[in-house]
Amino acid sequence: MDIKTLVLALALGNLSLCAALFFYEQERRRAGLAPASSTWGMAKQCQAVAWALLYLRGTLPDFLTIPIANGVLFAGFALDASALWEQAGRRVWRRYLLPALGAACGVFTGAWLLELPPADRIAIGSLVIGLFSIAGAAALGRGWSAGTLLRRYLVLSSLLLALAVMARGLLTLLMPEGWGWVSPAIVQGVGIGALYLMMINSAFAWLLLGREQQLAELARLEVVDALTDVPNRRGFYQTLTPWIALARRPGMPTALIILNLDHFKRVNDSYGHPVGDQVLKAMVDVCKKQLRDSDLMGRLGGAEFAIQLPRTSQEDALMVAERIRNAVAALPVKAGKAVINMTASLGVTTIRADDTTISLFKRADEALQAAKQAGRNRVAEAQAGTLPA
Numbered sequence: 001m002d003i004k005t006l007v008l009a010l011a012l013g014n015l016s017l018c019a020a021l022f023f024y025e026q027e028r029r030r031a032g033l034a035p036a037s038s039t040w041g042m043a044k045q046c047q048a049v050a051w052a053l054l055y056l057r058g059t060l061p062d063f064l065t066i067p068i069a070n071g072v073l074f075a076g077f078a079l080d081a082s083a084l085w086e087q088a089g090r091r092v093w094r095r096y097l098l099p100a101l102g103a104a105c106g107v108f109t110g111a112w113l114l115e116l117p118p119a120d121r122i123a124i125g126s127l128v129i130g131l132f133s134i135a136g137a138a139a140l141g142r143g144w145s146a147g148t149l150l151r152r153y154l155v156l157s158s159l160l161l162a163l164a165v166m167a168r169g170l171l172t173l174l175m176p177e178g179w180g181w182v183s184p185a186i187v188q189g190v191g192i193g194a195l196y197l198m199m200i201n202s203a204f205a206w207l208l209l210g211r212e213q214q215l216a217e218l219a220r221l222e223v224v225d226a227l228t229d230v231p232n233r234r235g236f237y238q239t240l241t242p243w244i245a246l247a248r249r250p251g252m253p254t255a256l257i258i259l260n261l262d263h264f265k266r267v268n269d270s271y272g273h274p275v276g277d278q279v280l281k282a283m284v285d286v287c288k289k290q291l292r293d294s295d296l297m298g299r300l301g302g303a304e305f306a307i308q309l310p311r312t313s314q315e316d317a318l319m320v321a322e323r324i325r326n327a328v329a330a331l332p333v334k335a336g337k338a339v340i341n342m343t344a345s346l347g348v349t350t351i352r353a354d355d356t357t358i359s360l361f362k363r364a365d366e367a368l369q370a371a372k373q374a375g376r377n378r379v380a381e382a383q384a385g386t387l388p389a
Contacts, residue, residue: 003185004055006192010199011051014076017044017203040083040206046076047199067112070125071105077129080202081136087209088139097135104128119172126169126191133162133198140205148212154205161201164194225299227277228284236298236306237357243310244360247351255309255317258347258364259287259324262376264303267340275335279342282333290323306364314350314381321346321379329377345371349382 021041050073057065078101085091108124137158140151147155168191172184223235231239243254261283268276280303287297287307296308307324309317328344347367351360363382371380 003188003192006189006196007051007055010192010196011048011055013196013199014044014048014051017199018048039079039086043076043079043083043202046072046079050076066121067105067109070108070121073125074101074104074108074128074132077132077136081132081139083206084136084139087206087213088142090139097132100131123169123173126165126172129195130162130166130169133158133165136202137162140209150208150212154201154209157201158198158205161194161198165191165198167191168194228281228299230284230305231296231298233298233300236296236300236308239296239298240308240357240360243308244351244355244357247355248353252311253313253350253352255312255314255320255348255350256360256364257307257309257317257321257324258300258361258368259305259307259321259344260346260368260372261303261328262343262345262372264342267342271335271338271340275338275340278335279333279340282331283328283342283344286327286331287324290320290327306361312350314348317348317350318379318381321348325377325379343377345376346379347371347382348379 018041021044025041050069053060053065053069053072057069078097082097085097104124108121108128111121111124137155140158141147141155144152144155168187171187172191223231223238225232240256247254261279264276264279267279284297284299284305287305291297291307291309294310298306298308300306307320309320312320325344325346328342331342333340333342345368347364347370349360349364349367367380367382371378374380
């Protein structure tokens with residue numbers, strides 16, 4: 001396959017990726033999902049336009065097929081790296097990649113205006129594309145030790161392809177006549193082939209990593225309450241299980257608090273479930289402010305929550321529960337024109353050596369029921385004589 005055909009394949013390949021992304025976005029909108037990052041789509045559009053202009057070199061004016069085409073190509077690779085940084089949760093490209101893109105376009109355009117040899121322009125272009133690709137690989141490589149095999153493969157392959165593109169530019173500059181059996185045509189072919197593989201690698205990186213993130217989010221939602229962003233019943237039980245095992249060893253106990261908002265059903269019935277959700281989130285936020293970083297709050301269901309206090313005696317847990325009760329009672333939640341004041345009842349106990357999850361929560365729930373029967377808006381502790389189920 002000759003070089004011109006490879007350039008055409010790059011233009012059509014990126015155009016095909018743009019079309020695939022368009023239909024992918026349409027399906028996400030129909031499913032009610034948030035749109036994917038538009039940066040990657042703009043990157044593919046820029047690259048498709050740039051390779052099409054380079055393919056038409058000799059047909060269109062030189063200022064379109066040399067400085068403008070390469071500037072658009074640089075922008076495509078810069079946006080490619082930007083999309084990966086966005087996916088990693090950082091918008092670093094706004095601070096660093098945009099100035100780098102402007103400098104690269106300025107240097108290349110200057111080389112063209114000064115009528116430097118084509119080998120110099122090829123070297124500049126190859127180095128710029130390679131450096132932007134390395135920037136994208138750096139985004140993929142964040143958290144290398146905890147990364148998946150897929151992510152590690154994409155990082156290594158991106159680095160190798162970037163180095164191949166940069167080597168093509170340097171060899172064209174330093175050895176324009178080739179070296180031994182390595183002719184200029186072979187060097188150029190390897191460089192363009194590396195760019196073609198880079199396009200495929202970028203597409204797989206974006207699509208597969210997007211799929212990986214979706215699966216990770218689904219796994220997270222299995223143990224996290226979507227409304228309050230604290231562990232749900234399953235997630236809380238998973239975290240609590242090791243502490244029940246540790247209770248068999250001597251040392252500071254672990255305390256458990258069960259919290260229930262008083263008459264929460266009235267809020268849903270009077271103001272609607274959106275207001276009820278707002279109250280729950282506000283209550284969780286105010287409770288977290290009373291807890292340590294090592295403490296854990298989880299939602300058991302409805303308006304009932306559990307709080308785990310590692311290495312905390314029952315006496316200290318009662319003090320924490322009282323602080324939480326006062327904080328909730330002092331929390332006015334604004335819902336439209338109404339201001340809702342809530343109270344909470346809390347039951348406190350500690351994990352015993354012979355406890356199971358069932359006996360522990362039964363004892364804590366008995367303390368919670370005692371607080372409700374005593375008039376609500378109060379804290380009750382499990383009695384020392386209560387036997388586990």
